[in-house]
Amino acid sequence: MSIFRNRKVRVIIEVCVLSVIAVLIILYAGNYKEEAKKNLSLSEENSESDQKVFDLWYSYTVYEPYLKEAAARYEEETGIKVRLTYYTTIDYLEKISNASTEGNGPDLFLMSEEELQNAVLLGIAEQNYDTDIYNEDNYTLKSMDSIEFVDRQYGYPLGFETTVFAANKTYVDEMPKTFNDVKTFADNFNNGDDSHDYSNVTSILKWDISDVFYSYGFLGAYLNVGGENGDNPSEIDVNSENAVNAGKYYYSLAEYFYTEAASAEYDNVINEFFEGKIVYTIASADIIARISQSGMSVELSVLPNLTDELKSRAVSVTDIIMVNPFGDMKEEAREFAKLLTYDMAEEMYDICGVISTKKAEYDNSYIDIFLEAYEASVGMPKLMTTSDYWLQVNVAMTNIWNGSDVTEELNKLNTNLDARIN
Numbered sequence: 369m370s371i372f373r374n375r376k377v378r379v380i381i382e383v384c385v386l387s388v389i390a391v392l393i394i395l396y397a398g399n400y401k402e403e404a405k406k407n408l409s410l411s412e413e414n415s416e417s418d419q420k421v422f423d424l425w426y427s428y429t430v431y432e433p434y435l436k437e438a439a440a441r442y443e444e445e446t447g448i449k450v451r452l453t454y455y456t457t458i459d460y461l462e463k464i465s466n467a468s469t470e471g472n473g474p475d476l477f478l479m480s481e482e483e484l485q486n487a488v489l490l491g492i493a494e495q496n497y498d499t500d501i502y503n504e505d506n507y508t509l510k511s512m513d514s515i516e517f518v519d520r521q522y523g524y525p526l527g528f529e530t531t532v533f534a535a536n537k538t539y540v541d542e543m544p545k546t547f548n549d550v551k552t553f554a555d556n557f558n559n560g561d562d563s564h565d566y567s568n569v570t571s572i573l574k575w576d577i578s579d580v581f582y583s584y585g586f587l588g589a590y591l592n593v594g595g596e597n598g599d600n601p602s603e604i605d606v607n608s609e610n611a612v613n614a615g616k617y618y619y620s621l622a623e624y625f626y627t628e629a630a631s632a633e634y635d636n637v638i639n640e641f642f643e644g645k646i647v648y649t650i651a652s653a654d655i656i657a658r659i660s661q662s663g664m665s666v667e668l669s670v671l672p673n674l675t676d677e678l679k680s681r682a683v684s685v686t687d688i689i690m691v692n693p694f695g696d697m698k699e700e701a702r703e704f705a706k707l708l709t710y711d712m713a714e715e716m717y718d719i720c721g722v723i724s725t726k727k728a729e730y731d732n733s734y735i736d737i738f739l740e741a742y743e744a745s746v747g748m749p750k751l752m753t754t755s756d757y758w759l760q761v762n763v764a765m766t767n768i769w770n771g772s773d774v775t776e777e778l779n780k781l782n783t784n785l786d787a788r789i790n
Contacts, residue, residue: 420448422475422697424704425464427457428687431478431527434720438708448700465490468694475695476705481514481686482748482757484522485599489752493522494691494698501710508743511725514686517599517750523688524709527722530684531582531650532741533672537665539564539647546673547617547680550648551624568644571625575650576637577769578629580762581683582650585671586618587611587765588746589681593757593785598749601789607778610678615774617674622769629766653723656734668737670744684745686725753788760784 426435432454439450453474455463461483467473479487487493496502496515502524504512511525535543544550554572576582584591590611595603605611634652641649642662650671659666671680689705691698713726723738730736749757764781768774 420697420700421451422448422695422700422704423451423453423473424476424478424701425453425455425474426478427455427460428478428480429454430722431687431720434712434716434722435478435708437719438704438712441712442704442707446700446703448697450704461486461490461492464492464692468492468692471694473694474692475697475701476689476691478526479523479688479690480748481688482598482750482754484515484517484688484750486752487690488517488522492690492692492694494693496521496523496691498702498706501706506710506727507725508727508739510684510743510745510747511686513597514725514747515688516597523690524705525725526687526689526709527716528684528686528725528742529581529652529722530738530742530745531585531652531682532655532668532670532737534641534649534651534655535667535669536641536644536647537667538644539566539569540667543667543669544648544672546675547621548675549672553647554624569647570640570645571627571647573621573625573648574627574632574637574640574646576632576634577627578632578766579634580758580765581652581685582634583618583765583769584761585650585680585682586621586674587614587761588683589679590614591746591761593754594749594751598747599751601751601753604782604786604789606785607775607782611778612775614674614678615768615778617678618765619768619771619774622771653738654721656732656738657721659734668734670737670741682741682745683748684742685748687722751789754785757785 424435424439426432432452435452439452443449461479464473464477473492477492484493499521502512502515502521507525511528512521514528515521515523515525533543540553544553550573557572558566558569590606590608592603592605594600637646637649638651638655638658640646641651642658642664644664651668655666655668671682673679689708691701691705695701709724710726713724714728714730716722716724717730717732717735723735723742725742727739760781764777767777
């Protein structure tokens with residue numbers, strides 16, 4: 369503006385007028401652009417509102433790649449968008465219930481079987497009447513048990529996790545039938561009577577003793593909480609004679625193969641196993657990929673019995689897709705639940721590493737072993753009052769491993785569970 373300061377008044381006035389006109393033009397253009405932008409935004413919003421959208425909430429990130437792939441396929445086939453939302457497990461069902469009451473809850477959600485009673489009582493679990501597909505012809509018996517509560521089916525079985533017994537075939541020629549056989553192997557280890565090279569071995573048997581998921585099988589055959597389906601509060605029995613004997617046998621393994629909990633974290637144990645330092649271990653399904661990556665000769669089996677008289681039984685956890693009765697698009701939610709649990713089920717392991725509960729033919733024999741182990745496993749109790757069941761069993765088994773009286777520990781566990789349930 370300084371170049372205009374010495375001009376005649378007339379010129380200044382003309383310039384001012386022209387400037388005002390220019391400003392008005394700029395303001396008009398700006399308003400026009402802003403209005404056009406708003407109109408475009410409204411158009412996009414209207415376009416999105418024209419598209420059908422329903423919500424799926426989940427709290428287990430392991431399924432994320434699978435959910436995203438299924439949502440993309442469903443949208444491509446139907447034009448309906450599935451909006452995926454992650455929430456932590458803290459107060460998860462309560463969040464769903466509260467949101468549903470306010471009219472903005474999910475149309476379907478992913479949950480674990482042990483939360484089934486809570487979901488039913490909160491009114492957010494729709495029954496599954498599709499018995500033509502969801503039956504024992506198409507799904508494992510264990511998965512059908514997982515969605516049953518008081519003789520009714522709720523939800524759709526998705527995937528599971530359990531444990532198996534693993535052996536490094538570099539060191540063993542046949543799988544043990546019992547843990548007594550493992551003890552015998554340890555007694556005769558490296559005695560010079562065979563040609564195996566054991567120079568790298570630091571442990572005969574080692575697993576993550578700090579995580580009850582991997583230790584549960586030693587007492588699992590005799591821990592009855594809620595009956596076979598986990599939904600009967602009148603069935604509580606964790607301190608029977610067999611349970612006590614199994615607990616004593618578990619302690620005998622501590623004497624044979626004692627391991628400090630701090631040094632037995634699962635990832636460390638598995639790394640040591642694939643480094644050839646451990647002969648036998650107990651593993652979850654992630655071991656399948658590790659075997660493929662390592663090229664090591666490994667054999668898997670259902671958890672061996674403790675002895676010829678005492679059984680073992682690993683625990684399993686089944687995840688369920690649940691349709692919410694409060695949802696606005698229940699029919700579409702059921703269709704998507706079927707896509708996840710039936711139509712795409714054979715692809716789930718390849719996409720996210722979780723094995724489907726659906727019966728299927730796999731080229732991978734290790735997956736078949738896990739399905740066999742899952743069918744033989746005991747599921748989690750579904751009662752709301754056993755929400756801290758994991759913690760209580762973990763405390764009892766840790767104390768037994770460290771030398772506490774078995775009968776006393778199991779009596780305490782039985783008393784605590786009975787008081788909570790009844």
